[in-house]
Amino acid sequence: MSRKPTMEDVKNLAGVSISTVSRVINGTRKVSPDKTEAVNKAIEKLGYKPNELARSLVMKRSNTLGIILDDIGYGYMAQYLRGIDEIGKMYKYDILLYSTFGDFEIQKKAVDFLSSKQVEGIIVISEKINSEILYLIREHEIPYIILDQFYSPEEFKTITIDYKQAMYDMTKYIIDNNHKKIAYVRERSSSYSAESKETGYQECVDDFNLESWVFNTPENSIEAGYNFLEKNIKKFRDYNITAIVADSDALAIGMLHYFYDNNISIPEEFSITGFGNTEISELFKPSLSSVRMPYYDIGAIAVRMLVKILRESEEFEKSINLKHEIMERETVRKLKK
Amino acid sequence: MSRKPTMEDVKNLAGVSISTVSRVINGTRKVSPDKTEAVNKAIEKLGYKPNELARSLVMKRSNTLGIILDDIGYGYMAQYLRGIDEIGKMYKYDILLYSTFGDFEIQKKAVDFLSSKQVEGIIVISEKINSEILYLIREHEIPYIILDQFYSPEEFKTITIDYKQAMYDMTKYIIDNNHKKIAYVRERSSSYSAESKETGYQECVDDFNLESWVFNTPENSIEAGYNFLEKNIKKFRDYNITAIVADSDALAIGMLHYFYDNNISIPEEFSITGFGNTEISELFKPSLSSVRMPYYDIGAIAVRMLVKILRESEEFEKSINLKHEIMERETVRKLKK
DNA sequence: TTGAAAGCGATACCAT
DNA sequence: ATGGTATCGCTTTCAA
Numbered sequence: 044m045s046r047k048p049t050m051e052d053v054k055n056l057a058g059v060s061i062s063t064v065s066r067v068i069n070g071t072r073k074v075s076p077d078k079t080e081a082v083n084k085a086i087e088k089l090g091y092k093p094n095e096l097a098r099s100l101v102m103k104r105s106n107t108l109g110i111i112l113d114d115i116g117y118g119y120m121a122q123y124l125r126g127i128d129e130i131g132k133m134y135k136y137d138i139l140l141y142s143t144f145g146d147f148e149i150q151k152k153a154v155d156f157l158s159s160k161q162v163e164g165i166i167v168i169s170e171k172i173n174s175e176i177l178y179l180i181r182e183h184e185i186p187y188i189i190l191d192q193f194y195s196p197e198e199f200k201t202i203t204i205d206y207k208q209a210m211y212d213m214t215k216y217i218i219d220n221n222h223k224k225i226a227y228v229r230e231r232s233s234s235y236s237a238e239s240k241e242t243g244y245q246e247c248v249d250d251f252n253l254e255s256w257v258f259n260t261p262e263n264s265i266e267a268g269y270n271f272l273e274k275n276i277k278k279f280r281d282y283n284i285t286a287i288v289a290d291s292d293a294l295a296i297g298m299l300h301y302f303y304d305n306n307i308s309i310p311e312e313f314s315i316t317g318f319g320n321t322e323i324s325e326l327f328k329p330s331l332s333s334v335r336m337p338y339y340d341i342g343a344i345a346v347r348m349l350v351k352i353l354r355e356s357e358e359f360e361k362s363i364n365l366k367h368e369i370m371e372r373e374t375v376r377k378l379k380k
Numbered sequence: 381m382s383r384k385p386t387m388e389d390v391k392n393l394a395g396v397s398i399s400t401v402s403r404v405i406n407g408t409r410k411v412s413p414d415k416t417e418a419v420n421k422a423i424e425k426l427g428y429k430p431n432e433l434a435r436s437l438v439m440k441r442s443n444t445l446g447i448i449l450d451d452i453g454y455g456y457m458a459q460y461l462r463g464i465d466e467i468g469k470m471y472k473y474d475i476l477l478y479s480t481f482g483d484f485e486i487q488k489k490a491v492d493f494l495s496s497k498q499v500e501g502i503i504v505i506s507e508k509i510n511s512e513i514l515y516l517i518r519e520h521e522i523p524y525i526i527l528d529q530f531y532s533p534e535e536f537k538t539i540t541i542d543y544k545q546a547m548y549d550m551t552k553y554i555i556d557n558n559h560k561k562i563a564y565v566r567e568r569s570s571s572y573s574a575e576s577k578e579t580g581y582q583e584c585v586d587d588f589n590l591e592s593w594v595f596n597t598p599e600n601s602i603e604a605g606y607n608f609l610e611k612n613i614k615k616f617r618d619y620n621i622t623a624i625v626a627d628s629d630a631l632a633i634g635m636l637h638y639f640y641d642n643n644i645s646i647p648e649e650f651s652i653t654g655f656g657n658t659e660i661s662e663l664f665k666p667s668l669s670s671v672r673m674p675y676y677d678i679g680a681i682a683v684r685m686l687v688k689i690l691r692e693s694e695e696f697e698k699s700i701n702l703k704h705e706i707m708e709r710e711t712v713r714k715l716k717k
Numbered sequence: 718t719t720g721a722a723a724g725c726g727a728t729a730c731c732a733t
Numbered sequence: 734a735t736g737g738t739a740t741c742g743c744t745t746t747c748a749a
Binding site for chain 2: 047090092096097105114115118121128139142155156158296300304322327328329
């Protein structure tokens, strides 16, 4: 059980000073070829690996980014993390994760934890983060970026998509397929993204002067979508609604489950769309038309921005909008004119 | 831009020695009530938080566990991580993740990285890890546990399920539904888990003396399942096969896609089962009967074991088998006797 | 009970 | 180009 070799060991074996060892490792200064070789040989022989903890301590740079997120299990989280991870590695930053399950107390803990781990920056990914948390991060004087859909991009700088335009485009896609009577189904909540999406929908149906109904569900989940239709399918039929625009994939999948269980063929009897382009939207049959959020890119850019702030101590001046994409799949039927 | 407060600052404000501050924080020794209060007040006032890096350096304990995984995006990975995260927090261990995409060179890097970050233990989660990586971890003298399905539980200690028994049970479930002609579809590969599963299947159909066919696909994916049926559906019909046991959910979902696209009703025309109980198996319609792997528990127990090894420098003596569960859902039809 | 000082494993400044 | 040494923020031994 031999102790891990340190620079001290390398120094002794190579017969040089400890400073020289450091120089060889970091290439910070010129070192004569023979000493360089001696050091490298010693390193090789000992299997020496620098202790990053000690290095971070003296350099006051942990090379670590902290991520505060609700739950790693959310389908899109992995995509965010891939983007963050990949670009993070590119800039030699490591990622420290902290799951909070959306709990305020745990979120506070997360900030303290990451701070004590000396992370250089923090990315907050949450469906709804209490603004107090953001102030707490500020107190710690750690640069941060939030990836959130609750506040407006003016209020808190973020990287996002143009929700209004995205839902406008989705609605337009429905209309282009000649649907005249459309229902919009959303969770009853007042997040910025939810409001924007509804506005986009509304503007589009107004622009085309179509009949439209807006419905609320108590929450955003598959069950909520299912229960919603159970209660309202009759209305849909009475109103001759032919297309349903859901504000999330979960709601849409819930409705598809209802349709399946009740032998209602999709898209023959109803067309339906989701939002988010989660994995299930692609794998479900019929596959669900949805709006793709560029999660990977959002994560990637978040890191880029953070690194920029860190390196150049610039401010994050304005929110960035990335492009969304309408994924046309099997749940939308083209009606005759 | 005030520097983060250190113990030095606390010491000055509280008018005690730095050792006393340390004692108050860690409760390592008795400190008089008045000094204790003075220190606590100073800490409060300054908003002091210990620098974990410095602490780890001197204590030679990073309180960190490293996880080497293929890709955070795999559906089941989140479940593993939840178990790891939760139990890790319980024991005050933090988690450092490293995605390798199954690449050997990156895996080597991961080990070096985690080692330099002074992680106390490593959990490797991979579909197929090169044994060289394990030797590398050993060289670093870091205790580790692998969660892998490639090697036998005798060869490398792990936490797993009894694959053979699981597939036996799944086959039995099919047989209990009176299916007499069954097909087994698996990826052509020779991992331990794949072999065990096939053995379990085989033993079961043999025990009941049933007609059975085993098929191979070039890989384990949704596409492979789809393409497989495209080529073989005729045989299935010719042989009057009524049930398909797939060795993974992915293969089964691929086949379900094929059935959907070709208007073959499930489970009326064919019964089919998967393995893994991935999220999609539950959300798909018809929902897929599958074998549940207790991912969360596997992750949780892995941490427990690792902590035990760390604390008591015990060895990890033998692999642990957790219970699987047959999830009976909509893709299996009960035939008349 | 308390404080002074050594040391954890590195970097970087200041000499030489 | 090279070496000696202070320092990073903390814990812990050793005296007092």
